[in-house]
Amino acid sequence: MATSSTTLLNLPTEILRQITSYIDYPSHLALSFTCRELHARVEDPNSRPRRTISTGNDRPYTIQDLLAIELWPEFAPSLGGDRVSRQMPSKNDFFACRYCCKILSAINFTNRHLNRAYWKRDRDEEETRRRDRSAWRICIPCGAAGRMHPRDKSYPFGGMSGGYGFTCVGCEGFVLERTGFEGEKVNFTCDTCRESNSEKKEPFST
Numbered sequence: 001m002a003t004s005s006t007t008l009l010n011l012p013t014e015i016l017r018q019i020t021s022y023i024d025y026p027s028h029l030a031l032s033f034t035c036r037e038l039h040a041r042v043e044d045p046n047s048r049p050r051r052t053i054s055t056g057n058d059r060p061y062t063i064q065d066l067l068a069i070e071l072w073p074e075f076a077p078s079l080g081g082d083r084v085s086r087q088m089p090s091k092n093d094f095f096a097c098r099y100c101c102k103i104l105s106a107i108n109f110t111n112r113h114l115n116r117a118y119w120k121r122d123r124d125e126e127e128t129r130r131r132d133r134s135a136w137r138i139c140i141p142c143g144a145a146g147r148m149h150p151r152d153k154s155y156p157f158g159g160m161s162g163g164y165g166f167t168c169v170g171c172e173g174f175v176l177e178r179t180g181f182e183g184e185k186v187n188f189t190c191d192t193c194r195e196s197n198s199e200k201k202e203p204f205s206t
Helices: 013-020 025-032 036-041 063-069 127-134 140-145 191-201
Strands: 094-097 102-105 155-157 163-167 174-176
Touching (some): 025 036, 025 063, 063 094, 063 102, 140 174
Antiparallel strands (some): 094 102, 155 163, 163 174
16 A cells, blocks of 8 residues: 655645744744745744844844854855855855844955854854854944944955955945055045045135
8 A cells, every 4th residue: 555755745834834833033934945835835934023133123033043044055155064164254155243133245244253253163162152252243334333343444354355444434434445545545534525525625716
């Protein structure tokens, strides 16, 4: 007598939704990405109960959920699946920012926040310790808004795909350095603020 095997696709939708109610957000999201049928039948992960994050917005996930998701192979190609690579990340590597609670390309982080204290490369270390440190990683826009970057010197960003930039002393926005317009040469001021200052210094014509 032939016997039929039971798979997730054979289960009633009600059972699938009951299963997803017991798993965390990263697992729920991964399940919904498995195939088109499961994506259509599994409840949307973003419909889960929402939590208020540091920016005052409410989201269905926490920074700890994002720290688990950032280890997925598609978000960590430089790791090669073994979490032991010491290679500096590139723009194809993605990291979680604890303040805005978004997963962003490495190009959006200073190298300080991609280095030892914040990286996701510790295979032999306890997972809780890695998450505790990584949970303090902050992207450049959030760091600029919170005045967390130095305002009197340039700093590297973006890992292998980045360069050097600085925080404008006027508008406090991030500025990418370019040849002839390094931070020290322009007094750590962006183009817009320099033009605005020049207009204010021009004498009134009569």
